[in-house]
Structures are given as C-alpha cells and as structure tokens.
Amino acid sequence: MNFTDQTVIVTGAGSGIGRAAALRFAELGAHLAVVDRNTAAATEVAAQAGSGALAVSADVSSSDDVQAMVAAVIDAFGRIDVLCNNAGYGLPGNVTEIGEEDWDSLMAVNVKGVFLCSKHCIPHLAQTGDGRIVNTSSYTAAVGIANRAAYVASKGAVSALTRAMALDHVDQGIRVNAVAPGTINSPYFDKMISEAPDPQALLDELNGRAPMHRMGRPEEIAEAIVWLAARESSFTTGSVLTIDGGTSAW
Template identity: 85%
Template structure:
C-alpha cells in the first residue's frame, strides 16, 4: 500500500485508533491532516507523523468548523483523497438513565460528525475520481451490548449511513466503507480501568469479551482502516469490516 501524493484526513486523530491510523498513513507516504477538537492532541500526533502532517483543530459536530477544516486541508495540500471519520465517544446508560443533553451530544459527534465531514469532503473527493471514505463503526452495531444504549444506537446509524453513502456516491468514483472494532485497549478504557475500584476485575472482564481473551490494539484496527482506504481494496464499497477478536461470532 502506498499513499504518496494522496491527502488523508483522520478525525479523532489525537489518540487511540485515530492516532494509530494517522501514524500508519504517514508511514505509507500520505499527506496527512490530523483533526481533533483537542489542539494539543492533534499537534502531538502530527509531530509524531512527520513533516507531511498538518494538525487541525475542529469540532466535527459543527458545520462551520468542518467547512473551515476542509478549506485548511485543501489550502495546504491541494486535494483530499481519503476521509477517515473516526471521531466519536461513548458513555454508559440505558434509555431510562441517559438524559437528553447527553444523548444529543453523543449523536452530534458520532453520527452528525460523519454526516458533516462527508458532506463537505465529498465534492473534493469526487475531483480525484477515486475518493475513499472509511467510517469507524463498532461491532455493537450488529450485536448490541447492555448499558450502552446511546453508543450502540449511534454506531448502528454509522453502519447504515456507510451503506447509504456507498450507493449514493459510487457513480462519482467514491468508495465508502466502515470498520467495526471490538473492545480496543485505548485511552478510554485505560482511564476506565485506572478509575475502577477493582482494576484487575475490570481488565479481566474486558479481555474476556472476545474468544481471543484479549482486547484489540489500536494498531490492529488501524491496519483495517488503511486497507479500506487503499487502492488495494478497490472492489469494496458499502462494507462493514468487523475486527473484534471473534466477539460477534459468539
């Protein structure tokens, strides 16, 4: 895989899966835009990625912010070839426990963010004749898990939107796919373990979610993202690639 002379945007690129994907794209020669609402995190990833990386501070849930992000990337690199919609977050709760503001905030980032970034990038992606979008969904979109109602609903929407966009934009030469990770050893879970009254018990629980008896590594999900974004996956569109250590096979 080679991304030389191609421009790749990774949202949520300041940490976790997003950072791992951004660094992998940089290794493969891409002009890289690391997008995060945390400017320090974006800058740190861009510094690690090297001289062809641009740190962009943006809120993917805000249309004006996304438009400004697209403008800054085009101004810097002249084109956009790949958009990785990775920004997202989650929190626990059933529909009885989640308040409306929290629900709206999560949907604004996890779902509206994919919509807005795609909406404003697709005109640039179409100019290349082979634009690619990779969305980060979750295995929970297909199987569900308890006590994560808002997160599961948002990722179900991401998978559905992936298939819809794939059909809508195939005529423009744009391929749209998603990766569906299982439980990944990310900063989100590291913080959760650190704050748990029984860290070892929580770690054992998280590792036990998968038949492989461990969490995934951000770098493992990054490889799937990069493949879906590459020319090597040229016959894939509308696909949701599950990388979950066998969890959804149970």
C-alpha cells in the same frame, strides 16, 4: 500499499485508533491532516507523523469547524483523497438513565460528525475520481451490548449511513466502507480501568469479551482502515469490516 501524493484526513486522530491510523498513513507516504478537538493532541500526533502533517483543531459536530477544516486541508495540500471519519466517544446508561443533553451531544459527534465531514469532503473526493471514505463503526451495531444504548444506536446509524453513502456516491468514483472494532485497548478504557473500584476485575472482564481473551490493539484496527482506504481494496464498497477477536461470533 502506498499513499504517496494522496491527502488523507483522519478525525479523532489525537488518540487511540485515530492516532494509530494517522501514523500508519504517514508511514505510507500520505499528506496527512490530523484532526481532533484536542488541539494539543492533534499537534503532538502531527509532529510524530512528520513535517508534512497538518494539525487541525475541529469539533466534527460543528458545521463551521468542519468547513474550516476542509478549507485548511485544501489550502495546504490542494486535494482530498481519503476521509477517515473516526471521531467518536461512548457513555454508559440505558435509555431511562441517559440525559437528553448527553444523548444529543453523543449523536452530534458520532453521527452528525460523519454526516458533516462527508458532506463537505465529498465534492473534493469526487474531483479525484477515486475518493475513499472509511467510517469507524462498532461491532455493537450488529449485536448490541447492555448499558450503552446511545453508543450502540449511534454506531448502528454509522453502519447504515456507510451503506447508504456507498450507493449514493459510487457513480462519482467514491468508495465508502467502515470498520467495526471490538473492545480496543485505548486511553478510553485505560481511564475506565484506572477509575474502577477493582481495576483488575474490570481488565479481566474486558479481556474476556472476546474468544481471543484479550482486547484489540489500535494498530490492528489501523491496518484495516488503511486497507479499506487503499487502492488495493478497489472492489470494496458498502462493507462493514468487523474486527473484534471473535466477539460477535459468540
């Protein structure tokens, strides 16, 4: 796989899966836009990616931020070939426990962010005749888990939107796919484990979710994102690729 002379945007690239994907794209020669609302994290990852990478501070739930981000990328690189909608987060609670404001905030990032970034990038992706979008969904969109109602609902929306956009934009030469990771060893879970009353018990629980008896690594998901974004996957669109260590097969 080779991304030389191709411009790739990765949102939520300051940590976890996004960071791993951004660094992998850079290794493969991409002109890289590292997008995160954490300015310091975006700057750090861009520095690690190399001198050609662009750090962009943006909140994907803000139309103004997204339009400014797209303008900055076009100004720097002149084109957009790949958009990776990875920005997102989770919070605990069922529908009786989650506050309305928390629900709206999560949906704004996890779902509206995919909508806004796609909306403003698609005109540029279409100009290439070979545009690609890769969204980050979750295995929970298909099987559900307890005590994560808002997160599960948001990822169900991402999977559905992926399929809809694939059909809507195929005639523009744009392919749209998603990855659906399982439980991934990331800063999100590192923080959760460190704050748990019994960190080892929580770690054992997280590792036990999959038949492989471990969490996934961000780099393992990054490889799938890169493949879906590559020309080697040219007959793939409207797919949601599950990478969960067998969890959803249980």
